[in-house]
Amino acid sequence: MTAPQLEIQAIAVVTAIACAMPGVFLVLRRMAMLSDAISHSILLGIVLAFFATRDLTSPWLVFAAAVTGVATVSLVELLQRTGRVREDAAIGLVFPALFSAGVILISRHAGGVHLDTDAVLMGELAFAPFDRLVVAGRDVGPRALWMMGGILALNGLLTAVFHKELKLATFDAGLAAALGFAPAAVHYGLMSVVSLTAVGAFDAVGAILVVALMIGPPAAAYLLTDRLSAMIGLSALLGAVAAVAGYWVAHALDASLAGCMAVMTGALFALALLLAPERGLLVAARRRQRQRWDFALAMLAIHLAQHEGQPDEHVECLPDHLSDHLRWAPDFAARVVDLARRRDLVVERAGLLALTEAGRDLARAAMVR
Amino acid sequence: MGAILHDLVFDYTLRTVALGSAVLGLASGALGALAMLRRQSLLGDVISHAALPGVALAFLLTGSKAPLALVAGAGVAGWVATLAVGGIVRASRVKSDAALGLALSVFFGAGLVLLTFIQRRPDAAQAGLDKFLFGQAATLLAADVATMAALAAVALAALAVLWKEFKLLAFDPDFAAILGYPTRRLDVLLTTLLVVAIATGLQTVGVVLMSAMIVAPAAAARQWTDRLGRMVPLAGLLGALAGVAGAVLSSTTARLSTGPVIVLCATAIVLVSLGFAPRRGLAWQALRQERARRRLRSETVLIDLYRLAAQHERPADVAHARAVLRAMGTGAGSRRALADLEARGLVRRAGRDDWSLTPAGVAAARAHLAGRDDAEVAS
Numbered sequence: 056m057t058a059p060q061l062e063i064q065a066i067a068v069v070t071a072i073a074c075a076m077p078g079v080f081l082v083l084r085r086m087a088m089l090s091d092a093i094s095h096s097i098l099l100g101i102v103l104a105f106f107a108t109r110d111l112t113s114p115w116l117v118f119a120a121a122v123t124g125v126a127t128v129s130l131v132e133l134l135q136r137t138g139r140v141r142e143d144a145a146i147g148l149v150f151p152a153l154f155s156a157g158v159i160l161i162s163r164h165a166g167g168v169h170l171d172t173d174a175v176l177m178g179e180l181a182f183a184p185f186d187r188l189v190v191a192g193r194d195v196g197p198r199a200l201w202m203m204g205g206i207l208a209l210n211g212l213l214t215a216v217f218h219k220e221l222k223l224a225t226f227d228a229g230l231a232a233a234l235g236f237a238p239a240a241v242h243y244g245l246m247s248v249v250s251l252t253a254v255g256a257f258d259a260v261g262a263i264l265v266v267a268l269m270i271g272p273p274a275a276a277y278l279l280t281d282r283l284s285a286m287i288g289l290s291a292l293l294g295a296v297a298a299v300a301g302y303w304v305a306h307a308l309d310a311s312l313a314g315c316m317a318v319m320t321g322a323l324f325a326l327a328l329l330l331a332p333e334r335g336l337l338v339a340a341r342r343r344q345r346q347r348w349d350f351a352l353a354m355l356a357i358h359l360a361q362h363e364g365q366p367d368e369h370v371e372c373l374p375d376h377l378s379d380h381l382r383w384a385p386d387f388a389a390r391v392v393d394l395a396r397r398r399d400l401v402v403e404r405a406g407l408l409a410l411t412e413a414g415r416d417l418a419r420a421a422m423v424r
Numbered sequence: 425m426g427a428i429l430h431d432l433v434f435d436y437t438l439r440t441v442a443l444g445s446a447v448l449g450l451a452s453g454a455l456g457a458l459a460m461l462r463r464q465s466l467l468g469d470v471i472s473h474a475a476l477p478g479v480a481l482a483f484l485l486t487g488s489k490a491p492l493a494l495v496a497g498a499g500v501a502g503w504v505a506t507l508a509v510g511g512i513v514r515a516s517r518v519k520s521d522a523a524l525g526l527a528l529s530v531f532f533g534a535g536l537v538l539l540t541f542i543q544r545r546p547d548a549a550q551a552g553l554d555k556f557l558f559g560q561a562a563t564l565l566a567a568d569v570a571t572m573a574a575l576a577a578v579a580l581a582a583l584a585v586l587w588k589e590f591k592l593l594a595f596d597p598d599f600a601a602i603l604g605y606p607t608r609r610l611d612v613l614l615t616t617l618l619v620v621a622i623a624t625g626l627q628t629v630g631v632v633l634m635s636a637m638i639v640a641p642a643a644a645a646r647q648w649t650d651r652l653g654r655m656v657p658l659a660g661l662l663g664a665l666a667g668v669a670g671a672v673l674s675s676t677t678a679r680l681s682t683g684p685v686i687v688l689c690a691t692a693i694v695l696v697s698l699g700f701a702p703r704r705g706l707a708w709q710a711l712r713q714e715r716a717r718r719r720l721r722s723e724t725v726l727i728d729l730y731r732l733a734a735q736h737e738r739p740a741d742v743a744h745a746r747a748v749l750r751a752m753g754t755g756a757g758s759r760r761a762l763a764d765l766e767a768r769g770l771v772r773r774a775g776r777d778d779w780s781l782t783p784a785g786v787a788a789a790r791a792h793l794a795g796r797d798d799a800e801v802a803s
Contacts, residue, residue, distance in 0.1 A: 082518075087525040088466050095632075137706060139698055140643050144465040148643055151636030152691040155684030158558060162679050263473075263536070267529035274522045310540040317533025324526060328516055336515060 059184040064302050066183050066199050067316060070256045071268050071294030073207035076214045077249045078269035079287050082277060083225050088143070089246070090269040092131065092150035093124040094253040094262040098157035100124070101254070106164065112198075117254050124250025125243065127153060180312040183259050199259040206255040210248060214287065221245070222283055264313040268294050271320030275327035278334050293323050351391045354381055356400060356418035359410050372407040432672070441561040441628075441675050444569040445667030445686060448625035451576035452634070453641030453663025454583065455621040457656045458614060460642040461594045466521075467506065467615075468638030470528045471622050472631045474505030476535025479556050479626065480542055491568045491627065494556075495575065498623040499616075505531050506615050532631075559630035559683035561671045572624040579620045582613070583656075590614055591652055628671070630683040637663060640690035647701035662697075666690035722761040723792065726770060728752045729781050730789035740783050743774030 081087050100123030104116040127149055134145040188198040195201070214221070223231040224241040231238045249269070256265045276289035301316030308315070329336050358381060362371035370376055377388040392408065395401045400414035410418065431438045452468075459468060478501025479494045486493045505527045512523040555563060583590065592600040593610050601607045618638070625634050641663035645655045670686030699707045728749055733739035749758050762779055765771040770785035781789065 082522045085519050085521050087519075087522040088469075091469070091525055091528060137698065139647060139704060139706070141460075141463065141465075143463055144460050144639050144643050147465040147469060147635055147639035148691065148694060151633050151640075151687050155633060155636075155687040155691075158681060158684040159688070162681060263529050263532045266525055267533060270522050270525040270529065274518050274526055277518060277522075278516055305537075308537070308541075309544070311533075311536040314533040314536030314540070317529050318537060321526065321530030321533070324530075328512070334516060 060302075060306075062184040062197050062200060063180055063312070064299055066197060066203060066259055067180065067298035067302060067312075068295045069200065069203045069207050070260055070264075071272070071298040071316075072291040073203055073210050073252055074256060074265060074268035075272050075290035075294040076210040076287060077245060077252055078273040079276070079283075079290050080221055080225055080245055081249065081269060082273040083283075083286075084245075087270045087274075088146055089128060089131075090249060090253070091266050092127055092146050093246070093250050094257060094265045096127040096150045096153035096157075097121070097124050097250060097254050097257060098262075099153045099160070101257075102157045102160045106160070117251070120254040120257075121247060121250040123153065124253060125246050128243075128246045179258075180260050202255050203259065206252055210252060213244075213248060217241070217244070218284075225283075260316070261313045264317050267317035267320045268297070271317075271324050272297065275320075275324040278327045278331040293327075294320070297323050348391070348394060351383075351387075352395055352398070352400060353417060353421040355391055355395055356410060356414050357421055359401065359408055360415060360418035360422075363410060369407065372409070374403070374408055436566075437562060438672065438675055440564050440566050440569055441671040441682070442668045444564045444572055445561060445628055445671035445682070446664040447569065447573045447576050447667075448621075448628050449637065449641065449663030449665065449667030449686075450660040451579055451621040451663075452625055452637040453645070454580060454656050454660035455614075455618045456638035456663070457642040457645060457652075457659040458583075458590060458594050459618050459638055460646070461652075462614075464615075464618075465639045465642075466524050466635070467509070468618065468622060469635035470505055470509060470524050470531075471502035471619055472626070472634035472638075473528045473535075474502050474531035475499075475623060475626055475634075476532055476556065476631050477501050477538050478535075479631075480535055480538035483542060484538065491571045495571070495620075495623040495626070498626055499619050501531065502619040502622060503616060506619070535631075555630070556626055557630050557632055558681040559626070559628050559633070559686075561628045561682035562675055564627060568627065572627075575620055575624050579617045580660075582617055586610070586613070594652070628667070628682055629686055630681070633683040633687045636687040636690060637666075640687070640694050641666065644690075644694045644697035647697040647704045662693050663690070666693055718757075718760070718764065721757050722764045725749060725758055725761040726765055726781075726785060726789050727792065729771065729779065730786065730793070733781055733786070739786050740781055743778040743780040745775075746777045746779065749779075 078087075078090070081090055097120035100120035101116050103123075104113065104119030105111060107119075108115050110116075130149045131142065131145045134140055134148065135142050140148065183199040184197045186198045187194050188196060188201050220231070220236050220241050223234070223236055224238040228238045231241070252269075253262070253265050256268070260268075272290040272293035273286065275293050276286045279289055280286050297319040298316055300322075301319040302312065304310075304319065305312045305315035327335070330338075332338065355377070358377070359372060362368050365371070371380065374388070374392050375385075377383055377392070378385045381388070383391065392401065395414070396403070398413075399411055400417060401408045401410055403409070432442055433439065456465075456468065459465060475498035478497035478499065480497075481501070482493045482497025483489065485497075509520065509523045509527045512518050512526070513520050518526075589600070589605055589610050592603075592605065593607060593614065597607050597611075600610070622634050622638065625637055629637055641659040642655075644662050645659035648658060649655050666689040667686055670689040671682055673689070674680040674682045674685040697705075699705055702708070729744060730739065732744045732748065732752075733742050736742045746758055746762065749762075762771060765785070766773065770782055770788055771779050772782050774780045
């Protein structure tokens, strides 16, 4: 592995972890689409600040973009509060307008500058290692790595310090307000963090990967755990895995880095959806299957318990009669009887089915329930 | 203005661009209206982003930029993304917002991957595919517009034929199910029509901004009417208006992608509608509130004056200073309220800033208080 390769992966992993932290709260608060809105509309802030400063490395760009991100959220809420449009429509109105204004400004006035709209969406991760941060004449590493490292540290610090507030405001906003935790402040704080993270990540990885990293890993982690702290840790881990895996897939295919990483977050989510230990689709399917057989066994036991020792025993307890009485297909009935015999719930005596002690217990338990 | 009109009719490029944009605005506006009412505004965002891998794959497979192939690719990809969102929401506890965002970014990421493959192909035919990101109406050909128009016509015809069913589905899907309509199939069909509408606009507006053409005309039309039968055609009309205006503006200016200009036109239409639509317009609402506030204030002043005067034997003859009224809590606006009352002949100025009720004012205050007592008794 060469140094630039290592650096690209380091930037991607740091970005992924930085995105995962606010992402968890966006997903839990059902505001995931705001990350899409914010990551698009910050373009306008960047462009306006660029026109003011004429310097693409100015920290004012980051500041202006973060302000635009928060302004996007306020505009959405303002529109929603007029009662004329619903939230989803408000989001769909605000961010395309701001993004369009940004795109038009770029194409009209910034023609020759390094600021083009494709890069906004796709990022230029492959070139990130060539943009070095030089401090006092010494090369200390890629600028993007320092930028995202700083944002990661900030996000980590804020998540740790305000863990209790975030948790309460996310899961019970009413209680948080009643206890004086100011859910609105928490909301706007979170939106500022999302904006800042999106701005920092946007230059390196592009708007689309920001959205993928903020939503994909937390959504996958949401399927794997019920604990908030575990969800944050898992999201960071899954984000990092997606970043590294995406890098090597892109390397093998010689394709877009941001695109491959976004696809990998989708692949990890699909894996979680299928294989999650409690909520996975496979586990759920197996559980349903098992419940079906358990139910059939219980039905069989109840049926036999009803007719044992009764005058109609010689008909009702015939194995062949089950498909009539319980409306089971003959081969299904045969498999149920077979399973019951293997589990020592029934025995066959003189051609009739009889319950064992265990079978009688099962019937009794099933009927009481 | 006259020159633009002349060009609209006789200039091939401008005519084509304007027609294409009108078609896209019509289809996306009309179908977007139903999508918005069904709270699927952001689904349009997902479908249009998800169209990118479809477009790229169609190009990789067929090697042609024929609009029908690309639109078909976009449609299939958008449709798969929609199904994925629905599947995730139904099969897991992940909520729809996260499912939408995930589908959007993952599909778009796949599109970026496919675009890098296309860019590596030696043939120059790929030039123009990146126009699908932000749209370039100037590259539209008359044949493209014909294809788009045919697709839009099919979609709108289907909307017209199944109008009653879709209306029911939008407002009360449970009732539709009880009546025995195949709601699941209707839902899929309506979403498919939305996908078609979005696919027709990709070449003009681009995948990133096409979602705005689903939401904006619908949100604007919603302000003008409460009837679906009027809202859907109006949304189509406003969409077409935004499309034509944006296309003309961008084609008469150099270096301007069509998509963003059309979106800003649509946004302007939304702002005007939000502000000035009759009844629902925010300007009228503010005006109504101001009028109500003024009326309430002058009534309060009238009653206060009457309460003061009623302490005396002949209420119409005593005057009170405005300072007293202020002390009674009328506060700001008492000057204006008194001027209003004077204009209505209910009070008259008795000194520099002293006021007394006219006989008509006394009668009005009494009538008002009587009415209020009735109301209080009734409640």
